[in-house]
Amino acid sequence: MSLAGRSASTARQPSSSACFRAQFPFPLRDVDVIVPLVPDRDPLRQARGSTNFLRFIGRLSPGVTESQAAEELSAICARLRGEFPIEYARKQRVSVTPLAEVIAGDLRPMLLVLLLSVAVLLTAALSNLLGLVLVRTNGRHVEMSVRMAMGASRSRLVRQLAVEALLITTMAGVIGLGLSRLAISSAPAWAPASVPRVGEIDLGLPELACVAALAGIAALLLTVVPLGFVVRMHVRDALRSESRAGSGDRRHYRFRDGLVAAEIALALVLLVAASQLVHEFGRLQRVNPGFDPDGALEARVSLPSTYRLPADLSRFGDRLTDALTAIPGVHDAGLISVAPMSGLLSSVPFDATGASAGGDFRKLPLANLRVITPGYLAAAGTKIIRGRGFTDRDRDGTTNVALVSEALARQWIATSEVTSGVGRRIDIFDNNTGPVRVEIVGVVENVRQLSMSGPAAADVYIPLAQIHPDLVTLLRNNQFWMVRGNLTPELFATSVTQAVRAIDRDAAVSSIGPMRQDIQAWLAPRRFSLAMVSGFALTAVVLAVSGLYGLVAFVVSQRRREIGLRMALGASATDIRWMVLGNAARLGALGVVVGIGLAVGAWPLKSWLIGDAPIDVALAVLAAAVLFVVVIGAGALPAHRASRIPPTVALGE
Numbered sequence: 001m002s003l004a005g006r007s008a009s010t011a012r013q014p015s016s017s018a019c020f021r022a023q024f025p026f027p028l029r030d031v032d033v034i035v036p037l038v039p040d041r042d043p044l045r046q047a048r049g050s051t052n053f054l055r056f057i058g059r060l061s062p063g064v065t066e067s068q069a070a071e072e073l074s075a076i077c078a079r080l081r082g083e084f085p086i087e088y089a090r091k092q093r094v095s096v097t098p099l100a101e102v103i104a105g106d107l108r109p110m111l112l113v114l115l116l117s118v119a120v121l122l123t124a125a126l127s128n129l130l131g132l133v134l135v136r137t138n139g140r141h142v143e144m145s146v147r148m149a150m151g152a153s154r155s156r157l158v159r160q161l162a163v164e165a166l167l168i169t170t171m172a173g174v175i176g177l178g179l180s181r182l183a184i185s186s187a188p189a190w191a192p193a194s195v196p197r198v199g200e201i202d203l204g205l206p207e208l209a210c211v212a213a214l215a216g217i218a219a220l221l222l223t224v225v226p227l228g229f230v231v232r233m234h235v236r237d238a239l240r241s242e243s244r245a246g247s248g249d250r251r252h253y254r255f256r257d258g259l260v261a262a263e264i265a266l267a268l269v270l271l272v273a274a275s276q277l278v279h280e281f282g283r284l285q286r287v288n289p290g291f292d293p294d295g296a297l298e299a300r301v302s303l304p305s306t307y308r309l310p311a312d313l314s315r316f317g318d319r320l321t322d323a324l325t326a327i328p329g330v331h332d333a334g335l336i337s338v339a340p341m342s343g344l345l346s347s348v349p350f351d352a353t354g355a356s357a358g359g360d361f362r363k364l365p366l367a368n369l370r371v372i373t374p375g376y377l378a379a380a381g382t383k384i385i386r387g388r389g390f391t392d393r394d395r396d397g398t399t400n401v402a403l404v405s406e407a408l409a410r411q412w413i414a415t416s417e418v419t420s421g422v423g424r425r426i427d428i429f430d431n432n433t434g435p436v437r438v439e440i441v442g443v444v445e446n447v448r449q450l451s452m453s454g455p456a457a458a459d460v461y462i463p464l465a466q467i468h469p470d471l472v473t474l475l476r477n478n479q480f481w482m483v484r485g486n487l488t489p490e491l492f493a494t495s496v497t498q499a500v501r502a503i504d505r506d507a508a509v510s511s512i513g514p515m516r517q518d519i520q521a522w523l524a525p526r527r528f529s530l531a532m533v534s535g536f537a538l539t540a541v542v543l544a545v546s547g548l549y550g551l552v553a554f555v556v557s558q559r560r561r562e563i564g565l566r567m568a569l570g571a572s573a574t575d576i577r578w579m580v581l582g583n584a585a586r587l588g589a590l591g592v593v594v595g596i597g598l599a600v601g602a603w604p605l606k607s608w609l610i611g612d613a614p615i616d617v618a619l620a621v622l623a624a625a626v627l628f629v630v631v632i633g634a635g636a637l638p639a640h641r642a643s644r645i646p647p648t649v650a651l652g653e
Contacts (some may be wrong), residue, residue: 057099070096107195109608110529116605117270117536124266126218128543129168130225131259135554137226158227165222169215177203177211192524225255257587260551263544264591265598268627270537272599273609275623277530280610284523290447290456291340292381293516297492298339300511301479301500310396313475314465316503317373320481323499325375330485334376335464337369339480340447341518346370346474350460351427351435352412367408367458368449369430371467371475377444379482380515387422387442395465402428402438408458409443428460431470438462452522453611482515489513541627544591545634552584552638560645568647577639584635588628596624 060069073094081091137144144157184201191198301320307313317335324333338346349364374390377383385406394401404413409421421443427435438460446456467475483492493512500507556563563576599620606615 066096066098070094107525110525113273113529113608114532117273117533120266120270121536121540122214124263124540124543126221127259127263127266128547129218130221131256131263131547132550133165133168133222133226134256134259135550158223161227162219162223165219168222169219172218173211173215177208192521192528195525195528256551257590260544260547260587261591261594263540263547264588264627264631265595267537267540267544268592268595268624269598269602270533270540271623271627272595272620274530274534274537275619276610276616277526277533279616279619280613281523281526281530283613284452284526287448287452288445289340289452289519290382290445291515293514293519295486296380296482296484296515297487297489298480298482298511298513298515298518299492299496299509300339301481302508302510303476303479303504304506305476306506307476308472310465310467310469310472313467313472314396317464319503320499321373321375323502324481324483324496327483327485327487327495327499329487329491330483332375332378332485333481333483334379335371335373336376336380336480336482337371337475337478338449339482339515339518340380340449341452341522342480343450343518343521344478345450346478348460349429350412350458351429352408352424353426364429365412365458367404367428367460369428370459370461371464371471372461373464376482379484381484382447383445385443385445387440389442389444390461390463394463398466400436400438400466401441401463402426403442403444403461404440405446405456405459406443407446407456408460409440411458413440426460428462430462431468433468433470436468452519453613480511541630544627545630548584548587548631549634549638551587552580552635553641555583556580556638556642559642563642563645564647567645573643576643576645580639580642581632581635584639585632588631591631592624592628595627 058069060066070093073096074092077091077094147157180203184203187198187201303313303316307316321333321335324330338344346369347366348369350367351364372390374392374394377389384403387403389403390401404421404426413421413424413426421440424440425437426440427437429435444459444461447459449457449459464475481496483496487495489512496512497509500509566576567573603615
């Protein structure tokens with residue numbers, strides 16, 4: 001049997017540096033007190049020689065690789081397997097994992113998604129800024145061309161454009177650093193608790209160097225690209241363009257169109273990503289967890305080492321059940337060894353054939369082991385599908401009974417229907433002395449033990465009154481009590497603490513709160529990713545819309561004489577509006593098509609975003625349609641203004 005924490009957080013370290021190195025991240029959660037490891041006085045553990053509940057942290061010697069360390073530890077494990085063949089039967093090799101991977105490995109997909117989103121948004125913002133600079137340069141191309149014709153060197157123009165670009169990027173960098181500092185200082189309040197060491201995030205030299213490098217690259221682009229269009233234009237062409245009040249060089253115009261289309265494409269990529277996150281988050285919220293968290297409260301209880309026998313735990317469980325159900329407003333109360341979605345894992349091998357021999361369980365499947373009291377299922381809101389639940393008659397000395405989940409019954413026991421699982425006998429290896437044969441008396445609905453995604457797991461429930469002596473240590477340190485009723489969390493915290501202390505003053509109560517908090521804690525990183533990517537997508541859409549609006553408005557201002565002439569020749573206001581909107585629609589369609597291509601090209605990154613969940617194609621198409629309508633709307637105001645240009649403009653300019 002194994003028991004391991006599945007989540008991690010930074011330990012709160014003592015202030016004295018003589019005891020622990022400051023800010024050392026322990027791969028455990030909710031660490032408040034650190035004590036030295038002392039030999040376990042449990043006689044059963046001494047007899048078994050089992051310490052597989054420990055987690056070791058070591059530092060590699062210089063020049064030693066992870067694979068070399070794993071080989072050496074595996075050799076030690078092989079020797080232990082020879083001394084303890086039963087306890088170490090499943091311990092074939094030892095894997096070495098970097099501590100940073102243990103602490104932050106689960107966050108890597110989320111961080112990669114956010115990093116890519118930032119890169120896409122930064123590219124869209126740079127495209128928008130470059131487009132604005134090109135529009136400004138287009139109005140100055142005559143000035144710069146005349147300067148070059150009068151003898152101004154290209155280096156002088158480069159210096160002028162470079163200084164202007166550096167001013168823009170420097171101001172942007174300073175504002176960005178200020179906003180970053182504000183976001184970092186408030187990060188502990190809005191970042192999910194599962195993000196480790198969030199309070200240690202700071203802006204250092206590497207981050208400042210990255211900002212300076214990005215600002216330098218932006219300044220270089222804002223200098224080189226406009227200058228490239230200016231130096232290629234002859235002064236004669238510039239003056240002719242100005243006299244016609246045209247829109248500038250055709251290459252200049254096409255390049256601006258391409259920038260706007262690129263903004264729309266990048267905005268669509270982020271919008272599609274956000275839509276998929278919204279869909280997946282909504283799906284996860286609709287997943288049946290196998291229990292009803294509304295109206296359920298939980299508390300974790302740890303007992304002192306004086307509880308050495310199963311009977312001791314059973315008596316404590318009976319007394320605390322009576323005390324909790326006596327609280328006004330409490331309808332049901334019960335115990336479970338490991339609460340669902342608590343981040344803990346307790347699994348045992350099992351044999352559904354009931355014919356295991358010799359204690360050889362190396363090839364047997366695993367099931368989540370849960371020890372409960374008769375009132376737990378009602379308190380948690382878990383339904384019994386077939387058969388019956390546990391009663392007070394399921395005690396020591398009677399037939400060992402068990403409940404199994406629907407997933408276990410369908411996959412390992414049932415031949416056609418779940419009902420065939422009731423009455424069957426299976427062997428569970430919940431101790432180190434041999435399998436325990438239990439009779440299945442009921443099948444319960446599948447419970448999400450560790451995750452709201454993925455397939456349902458196999459679960460086995462056994463009553464507290466029938467546990468093996470080897471499980472005493474587990475139950476002594478892991479008791480999650482659930483109550484259902486009309487209690488506030490504050491009143492429940494006071495009531496459960498008083499009830500436990502009245503039975504045993506040395507018992508500890510912790511992790512008190514609503515049962516839903518465990519689901520919310522699991523959803524928090526996904527909600528965080530959704531909020532961030534959605535914010536980036538909205539910003540990118542605003543940039544794309546503003547870029548398209550600015551371009552269309554500029555083109556209308558440059559084509560006033562042409563539009564006036566069209567009006568004088570009989571074109572209606574509707575014709576002018578459709579002409580301007582057609583240009584906006586052309587850019588919008590081009591951006592949407594390119595954006596769809598980029599989204600399809602990013603298909604291999606889907607697992608980072610929503611895991612194994614399928615892509616909602618309809619939602620992606622809807623996002624593209626909405627963005628297309630929005631960018632068309634961005635051209636509506638310039639189109640309306642163009643339709644109001646009087647015909648006399650063709651004569652007056």
